[in-house]
Amino acid sequence: MSNERLLSVLIAPRISEKTARIQADHNQYVFEVATMATKQDVKAAVETLFKVKVEGVQVLNVKGKTKGFRGRSGKRADWRKAYVTLADGQSIEFGAQG
Numbered sequence: 001m002s003n004e005r006l007l008s009v010l011i012a013p014r015i016s017e018k019t020a021r022i023q024a025d026h027n028q029y030v031f032e033v034a035t036m037a038t039k040q041d042v043k044a045a046v047e048t049l050f051k052v053k054v055e056g057v058q059v060l061n062v063k064g065k066t067k068g069f070r071g072r073s074g075k076r077a078d079w080r081k082a083y084v085t086l087a088d089g090q091s092i093e094f095g096a097q098g
Helices: 003-009 017-026 039-050
Strands: 010-013 028-033 054-062 066-069 072-075 079-086
Touching (some): 003 010, 003 039, 017 028, 028 039, 039 054
Antiparallel strands (some): 010 028, 054 079, 066 072
């Protein structure tokens, strides 16, 4: 797989209280990925970009919410996220440490 394709698979890490708890308990990391990305694409991208060993990938589609604004109804975009399980002893650092 080409480097351009690998870079386009992962959009951003999802960081929240829930993902921090999953990371601590199960050594899983959550990423927002391209809507057409497969499990194999996500695994290859994470292993190549972060130099870690991936044990498993679970991918799911998140439906966009319907919201109202000034009497008009609108819909947020659908997106896709991936739960990536790393091998024991592996970790990914996001950002600089204080």
